[in-house]
Amino acid sequence: MRVLGVIPARYASTRLPGKPLADICGKTLIQRVYERAALSKTLDRLVVATDDARILEAVHSFGGECLMTSPDHPNGTCRVAEASKHDDAEVVINIQGDEPLLDPVMIDEASRALLEDRGALSSTLCAPLDPESMADPNTVKVVTDLEGCALYFSRSPIPYRRVRTDIPLFQHIGIYGFRRDFLSAYAALAPTPLSEAESLEQLRILEHGFKMKVIVTRGKPGPSVDTPEDLERVRGVLGC
Numbered sequence: 001m002r003v004l005g006v007i008p009a010r011y012a013s014t015r016l017p018g019k020p021l022a023d024i025c026g027k028t029l030i031q032r033v034y035e036r037a038a039l040s041k042t043l044d045r046l047v048v049a050t051d052d053a054r055i056l057e058a059v060h061s062f063g064g065e066c067l068m069t070s071p072d073h074p075n076g077t078c079r080v081a082e083a084s085k086h087d088d089a090e091v092v093i094n095i096q097g098d099e100p101l102l103d104p105v106m107i108d109e110a111s112r113a114l115l116e117d118r119g120a121l122s123s124t125l126c127a128p129l130d131p132e133s134m135a136d137p138n139t140v141k142v143v144t145d146l147e148g149c150a151l152y153f154s155r156s157p158i159p160y161r162r163v164r165t166d167i168p169l170f171q172h173i174g175i176y177g178f179r180r181d182f183l184s185a186y187a188a189l190a191p192t193p194l195s196e197a198e199s200l201e202q203l204r205i206l207e208h209g210f211k212m213k214v215i216v217t218r219g220k221p222g223p224s225v226d227t228p229e230d231l232e233r234v235r236g237v238l239g240c
Contacts, residue, residue: 003111004089004180005043007033008076009097011052015227020055022231024100025240029225030055031062032100039104042111043093049083074191075201077176081187084180091115092183094176100234101222110177113213122186122205123177123213124150127221129169138226140172140200142214150212153200170214173221176202182210 009030013019020030027035030048038046048059051071059066067086073079080094091114093107106125113123126142133139137155145151152158153172161167178186192207194200205212225231 001091001115002044002087002089003042003091003093003115004084004087005037005040005046005093005095005107006080006083007037007046007048007095007097008079008083009048009050009052009055010071010076010079011050011055013226016225016231018054019225020050020097021058022225024231024235025238027062028058029100029231030059030097031064033095033097033102034059034062034064036100036102036104037095037107040107040111041104042108042115044089045087047083048097049079051079077183077201078187080178081183084183087180090180092178092180094178096174096224098224098226099222100225101237103217103219103222105219106173106175106217106221109215109217109219110175113215114177114179117213120213121179121182121210123215124202125173125175125215125217125219126170127173127217129171131169133171134169140174142170142172144170144214148214150202150206150214152206153198153202155198155200170216171221172202173217174224 009020022029048066049069056066067083069082084092110123134157141158142153143151192204195203
């Protein structure tokens, strides 16, 4: 069973325009993400999906594979869905393009969740949540059912531990696995109220009645780059 990894990358980031091409110690952000993702043991092919010729040129300059996609996609997953049409892989992994310190183990975990369970349609990851981040709306929380499937994702603090204080808290890690056929179906799903209210695209899957497996990662979540301050923090971690 083949696995395709897709890194969606657009130039017009609201908080950090041109983010994929930002320099991090002599390499662009997109190159660092690509090189980390390429260390995955489960991917058979890795591509960047973009709508900007500058990103296309940058990826080709370091020897990566890049596909041009429509500029009209509402989110990264729909861009990944378009890119997946050019491949016959059964499993597609949506890899966030803003994590230059990505742990490739997490890609493998999202892949294996689908490779080992032929009935699963989609997968994602979570990690133990620092209680100090519980109220941070930029840290997305997730709660699951007894079978490890997502019940809800939220920017608000969930669950509220009124009686049981021993229930573990988890933050969502934004790597997604999809069966390719389901990914195409996802792209055609109508927008949903909660996904729009929370600005969390994965809620569209739950609101339409589908399940998403959530794996507690053994990997180490790295910082994402959304602002100039994030960029400086990553540069500091890398020592430049």
